[in-house]
Amino acid sequence: MRALLSGDLPRSRVLALLLALLVLGLAAAPFVFPGTRSLNVAAKVAVFVVLVASYDLLLGYTGIVSFAHTMFFGIGGYGVGIAMARLGPGWGALLAGVSLAFLLSIAIALAIGLLSLRVRAIFFAMITLAVAAFFQILASQLSAFTGGEDGLSFRTPGLLRERLVAYYAVLVVSAALFLGLLRVVNSPFGRVLLAIRENEFRAEAIGYRIVHYRTGANCLAAVGATAAGVLYAVWLRYTGPQTTLSFDIMVDILLMVVIGGMGTLYGAVLGATLFVVAQNYLQDLMKLASGAAHGLPLLPALLHPDRWLLWLGVLFILCVYYFPTGIVGRLRR
Amino acid sequence: MKDRYLPLALVPALAALALPFVGSLPTWVTLTVAGLAMGMMIFMMASGLTLVFGLMDVLNFAHGVFISFGAYGAATVLTRMSGAMQADSLASDLSAMLPAVAAAIALAALLGWFFERVLVRPVYGDHLRQILITMGGLIVFEQMIHVVWGPEIIPLPRPGAITGSFIVGEAAIERYRVAAVVVGAIVFAALWWLLNRTRIGLLVRAGVENREMVESLGYRIRRVFVAVFVAGSGLAGLGGAMWAMYQEQVTPQMGMQVLVLVFIVVIIGGLGSVGGCFVGALLAGLLANYTGYLAPKLALGSNILLMVLVLLWRPRGLYPLGRA
Numbered sequence: 219m220r221a222l223l224s225g226d227l228p229r230s231r232v233l234a235l236l237l238a239l240l241v242l243g244l245a246a247a248p249f250v251f252p253g254t255r256s257l258n259v260a261a262k263v264a265v266f267v268v269l270v271a272s273y274d275l276l277l278g279y280t281g282i283v284s285f286a287h288t289m290f291f292g293i294g295g296y297g298v299g300i301a302m303a304r305l306g307p308g309w310g311a312l313l314a315g316v317s318l319a320f321l322l323s324i325a326i327a328l329a330i331g332l333l334s335l336r337v338r339a340i341f342f343a344m345i346t347l348a349v350a351a352f353f354q355i356l357a358s359q360l361s362a363f364t365g366g367e368d369g370l371s372f373r374t375p376g377l378l379r380e381r382l383v384a385y386y387a388v389l390v391v392s393a394a395l396f397l398g399l400l401r402v403v404n405s406p407f408g409r410v411l412l413a414i415r416e417n418e419f420r421a422e423a424i425g426y427r428i429v430h431y432r433t434g435a436n437c438l439a440a441v442g443a444t445a446a447g448v449l450y451a452v453w454l455r456y457t458g459p460q461t462t463l464s465f466d467i468m469v470d471i472l473l474m475v476v477i478g479g480m481g482t483l484y485g486a487v488l489g490a491t492l493f494v495v496a497q498n499y500l501q502d503l504m505k506l507a508s509g510a511a512h513g514l515p516l517l518p519a520l521l522h523p524d525r526w527l528l529w530l531g532v533l534f535i536l537c538v539y540y541f542p543t544g545i546v547g548r549l550r551r
Numbered sequence: 552m553k554d555r556y557l558p559l560a561l562v563p564a565l566a567a568l569a570l571p572f573v574g575s576l577p578t579w580v581t582l583t584v585a586g587l588a589m590g591m592m593i594f595m596m597a598s599g600l601t602l603v604f605g606l607m608d609v610l611n612f613a614h615g616v617f618i619s620f621g622a623y624g625a626a627t628v629l630t631r632m633s634g635a636m637q638a639d640s641l642a643s644d645l646s647a648m649l650p651a652v653a654a655a656i657a658l659a660a661l662l663g664w665f666f667e668r669v670l671v672r673p674v675y676g677d678h679l680r681q682i683l684i685t686m687g688g689l690i691v692f693e694q695m696i697h698v699v700w701g702p703e704i705i706p707l708p709r710p711g712a713i714t715g716s717f718i719v720g721e722a723a724i725e726r727y728r729v730a731a732v733v734v735g736a737i738v739f740a741a742l743w744w745l746l747n748r749t750r751i752g753l754l755v756r757a758g759v760e761n762r763e764m765v766e767s768l769g770y771r772i773r774r775v776f777v778a779v780f781v782a783g784s785g786l787a788g789l790g791g792a793m794w795a796m797y798q799e800q801v802t803p804q805m806g807m808q809v810l811v812l813v814f815i816v817v818i819i820g821g822l823g824s825v826g827g828c829f830v831g832a833l834l835a836g837l838l839a840n841y842t843g844y845l846a847p848k849l850a851l852g853s854n855i856l857l858m859v860l861v862l863l864w865r866p867r868g869l870y871p872l873g874r875a
Contacts, residue, residue, distance in 0.1 A: 283682045333862075340610050340678050341822070344814045351811040352855040359848055465807065472686055519698045528698070531690035538683045539673065 222397060224404040228484055230549045237484065240491055244389055248382055255498070261385055263494045264392040265450045270474045271399050271486035272442025277472075278480035279403055280435040281415035282339050285468055286330065286346035289353045290323045290440040292462035294447020296357065296364060297322075299457030302372035303365070309375050316448050320441060327440035331433030354463045369458020378452060388449050395445055400483055402438060411435055415481075470497075473530050476537050479544025488545050493530070500526045558869040562833045569841040577722035582840045588728035590836025591735020592797060595790030597813040597820075597828050598742060599663075599783025605759045605823025606779050609671055609681055613688040614787055614813065615806030617659040619696055621788025622795035622805060624658035625651040626705050633708065644710035655792035656785040662692070663784020667777055689807070696803045705801040731793055738786065739829055746825065755779060759823065815854045819861045821868025830869055831861075 220227065228234040240263075243250070247260035273287050294316075301315025326349075334345040357364045364370065377383045402408055413421040414428050422428050451457045461467075470493060478489020501523040508521040520528070537544055566583055573579045600614045628651040670688050674680040709727060716723040746752035757765045758772050766772050794809060795801045816835050820827025835854050843850040861869060 281679055343682055344818055348811060348815050348855055352852055355851040469690055476683060525694055525698060528691060528694035531687055531694060535684060535687035538680055
């Protein structure tokens with residue numbers, strides 16, 4: 219177990235219990251929670267755990283803010299989507315699309331990193347925002363290729379057409395990717411990233427080229443996001459701007475990382491689970507609350523089911539101020 | 552000195568370069584005025600952001616919300632006063648426009664004050680948390696727009712006096728664009744005068760160069776900070792109101808949509824430089840209109856291209872500030 223988790227144990231009984239429950243819940247989801255909606259939620263949790271964990275590698279471990287994470291997520295999704303929709307549903311096409319997506323992601327991450335990580339973190343944040351916006355425009359403009367705003371619906375090859383097989387494939391690959399990321403952050407490379415986050419000058423003075431390490435982290439995070447994009451596209455059998463590239467998803471990722479806990483991959487797990495569940499079920503709860511507050515001034519508008527993001531935003535701000543280590547940090551105390 | 556004036560020459564150079572490609576002089580005049588108008592509006596929205604960054608080293612990702620609030624403030628007043636706008640006289644149009652613009656500035660400035668006070672103040676000097684906090688503010692206040700004004704697009708009729716066009720020779724020039732250029736030029740001139748010719752401006756510039764030194768000379772730099780933050784937010788509100796009237800509609804996402812363009816302009820100009828922001832905004836506005844006419848598919852990406860070119864030429868923007 220220790221080897222599987224790369225020596226990075228939950229270090230809190232409650233956290234360990236929650237994680238075990240989550241793993242059991244996801245593994246048994248098709249039988250315990252029947253229905254399309256709950257299976258969709260379970261698959262989304264698995265994919266977003268990988269997506270958020272790879273983002274935490276940047277934000278929590280390296281201390282740089284990127285707004286291009288959804289771009290890499292989208293590259294993965296469109297890699298599968300374009301290959302499946304244009305070349306037909308075959309394993310060869312899937313492989314070609316996925317490998318091209320990974321190559322493109324790494325190339326872009328490398329270019330952005332080398333160009334803008336030399337200067338200050340804030341510059342990187344702005345550049346990634348601009349590049350991501352450009353990519354979004356590109357995806358909607360090249361509609362002959364990407365399906366524009368409508369996106370692409372496609373069929374997946376062979377056994378993946380079975381929902382149950384697809385679900386377990388997504389789950390197993392997600393788990394493997396998460397454990398891989400855990401390996402990365404607990405490796406000597408991960409330690410250097412932490413050192414850079416804590417004290418940039420000192421890390422450079424000891425002799426680590428911080429640009430190289432940051433660019434490396436950027437590339438690894440991009441690979442993680444691309445893989446998550448591939449999984450999500452395979453699960454949904456659809457790729458479009460709203461499910462992969464939209465800025466709303468970038469905001470969601472930020473919320474998940476910060477609420478779950480920056481600088482620990484378990485935070486990504488809790489954050490992603492909490493958020494995806496809230497996204498799907500909090501609205502029902504708020505509908506009740508909004509109905510109960512009927513007749514009072516302003517309160518029904520604030521509790522309107524569409525306003526769930528407002529409350530998560532407030533929680534996000536409170537987290538940044540008072541619980542910078544998020545839920546996991548609280549549990550570990 | 553060459554360093555100071557070379558970027559300035561880029562604006563007429565770009566305009567001159569576009570002329571042979573566009574081909575016809577009247578079209579070129581129309582496009583150039585449209586580009587300048589767009590540039591001026593972007594400048595108004597971006598100047599606050601770059602000023603706040605230069606002085607306080609805070610990059611406010613929630614700046615888009617100030618733009619949206621300005622637009623909604625103006626829309627609220629204008630829809631109430633639609634009667635005055637139908638009268639079709641300049642005086643009654645102005646009687647609707649001026650309160651609308653004042654409401655936009657006041658609302659955005661108030662929000663800016665709240666932001667500085669509650670959200671940004673505890674995280675000065677910590678970039679990572681600044682970005683996160685201002686993103687949080689962006690989420691919450693964009694949702695508040697939904698709560699207060701609803702999620703629907705609000706159509707915004709333009710007052711009669713500034714719709715329609717002037718015909719100069721064969722070129723049609725929209726009146727609203729001329730108005731935008733005039734307002735933008737006034738704002739730039741006022742900012743330039745304030746920063747370079749007044750005592751407050753001297754303090755602001757000194758604060759940008761070396762905050763501790765200004766403090767040790769006995770000035771309360773904190774008050775200057777707040778004033779600049781509020782003024783910058785007010786400018787964003789003004790820009791937002793002008794932008795909304797230009798688009799003739801208001802949506803909750805409009806601030807965020809322009810914000811990317813605003814960031815690009817701020818990067819092009821050099822973080823913290825008002826003059827650079829002005830040149831960058833004009834370049835971006837002109838280029839967007841020329842490419843929009845010549846190659847519509849390219850238009851949306853033209854600003855990114857411009858940013859890459861500028862950064863290859865001057866990696867820290869057109870007018871980099873003294874400190875890195």
